[in-house]
Amino acid sequence: MRTMGKVKATAVRVGAAMAAVTAGVGVFSVKEALSFGKGMREIQTITGQTDDELKVFGDQIKAVSQEIGVGLKDSVEAMYKSLSSGIPTDNAIDFLRVGGKAAVGGVTDLTTATGGLIRVMNAYGAENVNLSKVADVFFETIRIGDTRFGELSESIGKVGAIASAAGVSFEELFAGFATLTKQTGDTDLAATALKATLTQLLKPNPKLAAVLKDVTDAEKVASWQALGLQKTLKLVAKEVNNDSSALTKLFPNVRALAAIYGTTGTNAEAAAFAVDTMTNASGKANAAFETMSKDASFKLGQVKTQFQIIAVEIGDNLIPKVLELSKMLAGFAKGENVDSLVDSFTAIAAVIAIAAKLFLGLVTMLRKFTMGPLGDFAEKVARVMEKLGLAGEDSGIAKLVASEGETTSEDVALAKRDRSLRLAREARGITAPTVGPLAREMRVPQLPTGTKIEALVFQILEHMPGMPKAVQ
Secondary structure, three states: OHHHHHHHHHHHHHHHHHHHHHOOOHHHHHHHHHHHHHHHHHHHHHHOOOHHHHHHHHHHHHHHHHHHOOOHHHHHHHHHHHHHOOOOHHHHHHHHHHHHHHHHHOOOOHHHHHHHHHHHHHHHOHHHOOHHHHHHHHHHHHHHOOOOHHHHHHHHHHHHHHHHHOOOOHHHHHHHHHHHHHHHOOHHHHHHHHHHHHHHHHOOOHHHHHHHHHHHHHHOOOOHHHOOHHHHHHHHHHHOOOOHHHHHHHOOOHHHHHHHHHHOHHHHHHHHHHHHHHHOOOOHHHHHHHHHOOOHHHHHHHHHHHHHHHHHHHHHHHHHHHHHHHHHHHHHOOOOOHHHHHHHHHHHHHHHHHHHHHHHHHHHHHOOOOOHHHHHHHHHHHHHHHHHOOOOOOOOHHHHHHOOOOOOHHHHHHHHHOHHHHHHHHHHOOOOOOHHHHHHHOOOOOOOOOOHHHHHHHHHHHHOOOOOOOOO
16 A cells, blocks of 8 residues: 555656646647648548558658648648549659649649649649649749739639640640730639630631631641640631621620630730740749748748647657556556556656657747747747756656655755756746746646645656756
């Protein structure tokens, strides 16, 4: 019974110490790990990958997320949508990378960028288009037209399928968007006009059919598709001397006339320039990404993503221990697993020690930025770690947990004399180690002040193996 009492007392004290440390590190890490793990399991329902294959796939997603400065949640969601839309698993990582760079270069979010790429690939067939070229054409359309990535992404879905069926390349389709949006500033109107025009070219009335035959015979081609959309419209308009009345009879659908007038006559040169620009677009999206990646906000995004990645890795290590501890606590209440309970506390504390060590480096960078909850959280972690003066490479927490003696005044005095703690206190005007206020900063339950538990929390923190010195 006496041994049981000592073990219980030790468990309570260690539990209190762990609560103070894990408040900022453990909870955040576990939440990130659970969120990422759930997202990856959803992906597994589509890919059918084994657990080992899923682990590798997840690591690849993390690496790409870090490269493009996009949060893990956004990357996992974009990956799920891409795979469910038919992107092959073997090409999915490259797709995510290209989509991410397109998002950064095109100043949009990952979901919008990958959505636009998916619509083009589904309309034309993944085997018929080069993914990087599609991204380049998106960027060039935005650059020379008057549209945004999101608007273009949505509008492509309205006309992509019929353009592909009509034999019009995606380069020419996007050239049409660039030309018409520059004139109207209305991406949806451009999509409607292009769709109406293609519909009438595919099913021409007798007058238009006759003009198309004259044009193709003169150019010695089998069909108007061989000439391309822009050149076909230019030659058709030329056949009727660009007469608006005649063009109206050839294209009676008023919606089509916006595209006809916008790409022929005085606008023919601009339309031809757009086609040439799209045809020769190469490396444009990547160049835009390189430019935008020099911005401080992009670099902050990379740091935040790295923070999340480390949190997930810490959480992955912590979750099994927490689950194991939960089972042992159930047995402990019945007087079972007494010895292994202490071992579980020790194992969890070791993981937390590594977590704090890794977090301290990232927090140092993140606290320079105060953008949103993550920046606020980093600032709190940094203040707490600094005030605690996390240091010490002594015997480690295992010996402390294994000891059956009570915490003595000499133990507390030894902790107070630690050089790191002393310098930290003096620099901040702190005269005694006080865990209570620190707990409030981290929003964890208030620990009893002026007690042996509070002193032990400080002592345990100082004896955690591998903790870096926050104050030199």
